[in-house]
Amino acid sequence: MKIVVLTGAGISAESGIATFRDSDGLWEGYDPMEVATPEAFEADPALVHRFYDERRRALEAAQPNAAHLALARLEAAIGDDLYLVTQNVDDLHERAGSARVHHMHGELRSAWCTACDDRHVWHDPLGHEPACPSCEGSHLRPDIVWFGEVPYGMEVIEAALHEADLFVAIGTSAVVYPAAAFVHWARGRTLELNLDESAASEDFTQSRRGPATELVPAWVDEVLAGLPRD
Numbered sequence: 001m002k003i004v005v006l007t008g009a010g011i012s013a014e015s016g017i018a019t020f021r022d023s024d025g026l027w028e029g030y031d032p033m034e035v036a037t038p039e040a041f042e043a044d045p046a047l048v049h050r051f052y053d054e055r056r057r058a059l060e061a062a063q064p065n066a067a068h069l070a071l072a073r074l075e076a077a078i079g080d081d082l083y084l085v086t087q088n089v090d091d092l093h094e095r096a097g098s099a100r101v102h103h104m105h106g107e108l109r110s111a112w113c114t115a116c117d118d119r120h121v122w123h124d125p126l127g128h129e130p131a132c133p134s135c136e137g138s139h140l141r142p143d144i145v146w147f148g149e150v151p152y153g154m155e156v157i158e159a160a161l162h163e164a165d166l167f168v169a170i171g172t173s174a175v176v177y178p179a180a181a182f183v184h185w186a187r188g189r190t191l192e193l194n195l196d197e198s199a200a201s202e203d204f205t206q207s208r209r210g211p212a213t214e215l216v217p218a219w220v221d222e223v224l225a226g227l228p229r230d
Contacts, residue, residue: 003078003223004157004164005071006182007086007093010171010195011212015062017090036146045141049127052142055089056108056123064096067170067216072097074220077227083160087172087179089144104151104179110143119143151178161185168193168219171212174200193219 009019034040035051075082075098085102086093091109093101106112111122116135122143124130129138145151161167167186170193174180183190183203192198192207193215201207208215 001165002081002163003166004083004160005168006172006179007088007170008172009088011067012088012090012092014211014213015065015092017062037148038146041141046127053125053127059090059108062092064092065213067212068092068096070217070220074223075100077224085157102153106144111140112143113139114141115139158185162187164188170216172198174198
């Protein structure tokens with residue numbers, strides 16, 4: 001069985017990663033148009049760098065939770081039959097043990113040089129405009145997909161959804177496109193695991209309510225129990 005899993009902010013919220021849309025979320029005190037658009041970066045790169053440098057520092061204190069660990073366990077069992085796509089820019093899936101993660105919105109711990117187009121693993125601040133390790137120019141920006149930019153690898157995601165027997169959305173608000181449309185692109189069964197009802201709950205074959213740390217391990221146990229025994 002081929003499975004595509006999409007994870008959103010809800011899966012990392014239980015690890016202490018604030019979400020953009022909660023009342024105490026990361027947009028609090030920030031206008032999204034001032035920190036998450038190409039135009040904002042051009043107008044005030046120092047502010048944008050400060051915002052993402054703060055997020056990078058906050059990520060240091062976060063740890064993978066039971067939901068991240070369960071998905072890593074599923075990958076270990078079914079390998080390439082699991083295609084894990086995340087809207088999140090944190091690295092909690094990787095730290096939980098997942099090796100095949102598609103970051104459609106980019107990664108906090110990556111810097112992109114707009115001069116030479118190289119990307120680099122990055123843990124340090126970018127606000128002081130460090131040199132690119134490849135071209136030595138000072139043209140690094142957060143490797144994040146901002147509003148108005150196209151998410152990474154959309155063709156690959158769409159193809160995977162067409163081939164999947166099951167599409168599972170975990171902790172997503174279903175209001176950010178194109179990810180909100182994935183349930184409509186999926187050709188197989190669909191399942192939503194979410195704390196609250198989302199904008200697309202009625203479009204899923206099945207929808208379950210509860211914390212990701214409870215729902216995801218339970219669902220993974222169901223999948224593993226149904227696998228053929230050697």
